[in-house]
Amino acid sequence: MTATTASPAPSGGPAPASARGDAGPLVLGIETSCDETGVGIVRGTTLLANVISSSMDEHARYGGVVPEVAARAHLEAMEPALRAALAEADVTLDQLDAIAVTSGPGLAGALMVGVGAAKALALATGTPLYAVNHLVGHVGADVLREDGSDLELPTIALLVSGGHTSLLHVRDLVDDVELLGETIDDAAGEAFDKVARLLGLPYPGGPQIDRVAAGGDPAAIRFPRGLTLPKDLVRHRYDFSFSGLKTAVARWVERRRDEGLEVPVADVAASFREAVADVLLTKALAACADRGVPRLLLGGGVVANARVRALAAERCAAAGVELRVPPLSLCTDNGAMIAALGAQLVARGHAPSPLDFGADSTLPVTVVQAV
Amino acid sequence: MGRLPGTAYDRCVILAIDTSAGSAVAVVDRDGGVLAECAVADTRRHAEVIGTLIDEALRVAGVAPSRLSAVAAGVGPGPFTGLRVGIVAARAFAFGAGVPCLAVGSHDAVAFERLSAEAGRDVAEAGGRLDAPLVVVTDARRREVAWSAWAGLDDDGLPVLLDGPALVRPAGLDDATGASSGSPRTDPDATVVSAAALGMLAERLFEHGRAFAAPEPLYLREPDVTPSAGPKPVGR
Ligand SMILES: [Zn+2]
Numbered sequence: 014m015t016a017t018t019a020s021p022a023p024s025g026g027p028a029p030a031s032a033r034g035d036a037g038p039l040v041l042g043i044e045t046s047c048d049e050t051g052v053g054i055v056r057g058t059t060l061l062a063n064v065i066s067s068s069m070d071e072h073a074r075y076g077g078v079v080p081e082v083a084a085r086a087h088l089e090a091m092e093p094a095l096r097a098a099l100a101e102a103d104v105t106l107d108q109l110d111a112i113a114v115t116s117g118p119g120l121a122g123a124l125m126v127g128v129g130a131a132k133a134l135a136l137a138t139g140t141p142l143y144a145v146n147h148l149v150g151h152v153g154a155d156v157l158r159e160d161g162s163d164l165e166l167p168t169i170a171l172l173v174s175g176g177h178t179s180l181l182h183v184r185d186l187v188d189d190v191e192l193l194g195e196t197i198d199d200a201a202g203e204a205f206d207k208v209a210r211l212l213g214l215p216y217p218g219g220p221q222i223d224r225v226a227a228g229g230d231p232a233a234i235r236f237p238r239g240l241t242l243p244k245d246l247v248r249h250r251y252d253f254s255f256s257g258l259k260t261a262v263a264r265w266v267e268r269r270r271d272e273g274l275e276v277p278v279a280d281v282a283a284s285f286r287e288a289v290a291d292v293l294l295t296k297a298l299a300a301c302a303d304r305g306v307p308r309l310l311l312g313g314g315v316v317a318n319a320r321v322r323a324l325a326a327e328r329c330a331a332a333g334v335e336l337r338v339p340p341l342s343l344c345t346d347n348g349a350m351i352a353a354l355g356a357q358l359v360a361r362g363h364a365p366s367p368l369d370f371g372a373d374s375t376l377p378v379t380v381v382q383a384v
Numbered sequence: 385m386g387r388l389p390g391t392a393y394d395r396c397v398i399l400a401i402d403t404s405a406g407s408a409v410a411v412v413d414r415d416g417g418v419l420a421e422c423a424v425a426d427t428r429r430h431a432e433v434i435g436t437l438i439d440e441a442l443r444v445a446g447v448a449p450s451r452l453s454a455v456a457a458g459v460g461p462g463p464f465t466g467l468r469v470g471i472v473a474a475r476a477f478a479f480g481a482g483v484p485c486l487a488v489g490s491h492d493a494v495a496f497e498r499l500s501a502e503a504g505r506d507v508a509e510a511g512g513r514l515d516a517p518l519v520v521v522t523d524a525r526r527r528e529v530a531w532s533a534w535a536g537l538d539d540d541g542l543p544v545l546l547d548g549p550a551l552v553r554p555a556g557l558d559d560a561t562g563a564s565s566g567s568p569r570t571d572p573d574a575t576v577v578s579a580a581a582l583g584m585l586a587e588r589l590f591e592h593g594r595a596f597a598a599p600e601p602l603y604l605r606e607p608d609v610t611p612s613a614g615p616k617p618v619g620r
Pocket residue numbers: 147151174176177313345346
């Protein structure tokens with residue numbers, strides 16, 4: 014297990030709350046929906062701590078996240094992460110105004126560790142508890158702006174990771190979020206892992222594909238763009254599918270090997286990456302156009318992908334859409350985004366969640382807070 | 385007599401949590417006995433009920449978190465997903481209340497309760513020796529049971545472990561328990577782990593300066609290594 018402390022703000026630390034004029038509630042957020050144990054602390058829209066303990070290394074030999082391995086790691090990482098976050102934020106438990114926790118969607122056994130910890134911590138400290146939606150949390154990360162500007166709404170949000178690929182229309186962060194579409198099979202991040210394995214590259218696949226693709230030709234092979242044919246667009250205008258793409262890459266590579274030819278790894282990686290980036294951004298910008306929303310927010314670990322970022326910048330500029338990409342440490346799963354969403358709920362006067370909420374692996378985005 | 389770190393000698397109130405079978409929470413006092421016990425038998429809803437049970441137990445006992453000396457966690461064996469909820473809750477509560485978290489084997493609590501009863505005592509009564517072998521058997525899912533073999537109670541009334549805990553198919557129980565195969569067994573379908581027994585056992589272990597269990601859960605089984613296919617798509 015590796016614990017890292019993501020720097021709150023690479024450019025010299027967060028602005029002091031007083032300078033922002035928005036002290037806001039002090040909230041601790043707990044995130045355990047997949048393989049990162051995240052504990053973050055915010056004061057209003059100011060990031061104070063973002064501690065992430067990842068079990069990624071333990072999953073590497075299996076080529077994907079093993080739910081039981083992730084859940085075991087959450088249990089062991091929880092208390093150290095809580096301690097580290099409080100130390101980093103230089104606050105004590107009795108100063109907290111609220112605790113927020115991811116109650117879904119995600120891996121059930123993993124979510125349950127965070128839910129159990131959050132309930133007990135809230136009761137021990139007499140602190141109100143907010144059970145929040147992981148996906149909306151990714152959008153919430155954007156309120157923690159270093160430049161102090163406000164989150165502008167409405168926005169389209171494209172959230173892509175190893176666990177989810179979702180397109181949202183966010184009109185109000187705490188009570189008006191619509192799911193436009195999502196993957197109907199694999200998450201985009203999983204497709205990266207599977208194609209990486211096919212090409213003999215280690216887990217996690219995203220950074221590896223990105224690395225070798227840099228030297229390849231993205232136009233070398235025309236891989237399919239899932240759910241973009243006119244007949245598919247009728248029912249799945251904003252949905253994604255990556256399993257056909259993964260299969261197409263596998264077939265192409267196998268055929269090449271059968272013919273005794275060398276596999277041009279860089280070209281395959283670049284062409285695959287292009288297909289993913291293309292379909293993600295084509296659908297996201299279609300949503301911006303259809304809904305008349307001139308803003309696109311990216312979230313999730315796939316934001317680390319250089320081509321996804323570059324293509325997003327290119328397409329958004331061409332379409333006159335403002336692109337928002339929070340810092341990577343706030344895009345991958347983390348507790349600070351959960352704390353940030355919790356702080357918004359507190360600031361808007363929402364009541365805490367009841368004590369009997371559970372972990373909901375399929376919590377819909379329309380449920381921003383479990384009540 | 386041992387002392388808990390940072391704990392006054394004249395105060396020993398423990399919040400005990402066990403989710404190795406159902407979910408059980410109790411508040412116990414070294415001298416005053418069991419102040420409250422709340423439990424839900426459902427073996428699938430640990431995350432849902434844990435907060436309500438803790439809240440209720442503390443309210444019934446009339447004990448504020450600041451009055452606790454420690455939290456005791458039942459560390460199993462038990463089915464993983466549920467077991468973890470109680471352990472993480474115990475650790476987080478102890479962290480939040482600024483008190484130590486003590487690990488106690490869940491089978492130890494079953495043996496302590498069962499053998500104390502055989503000796504004609506309640507778990508809250510300080511005890512003495514009893515020579516009465518017992519095999520504790522609990523459900524471990526996937527057509528396996530968890531078992532541990534006990535010799536009885538020692539002079540301090542604490543259960544004496546002979547062997548286990550370990551997992552076995554029910555049909556293999558005789559072979560696995562060996563010399564203890566003729567001992568009375570608990571019924572895996574009816575064995576509940578009492579948080580009150582767990583808490584009182586923690587009190588007595590502390591009182592007699594005995595060692596607590598290792599803090600890690602007794603999973604007794606390696607994780608399945610099938611990577612996740614990811615959460616199911618969210619319905620609309
Ligand atoms: Zn995520």
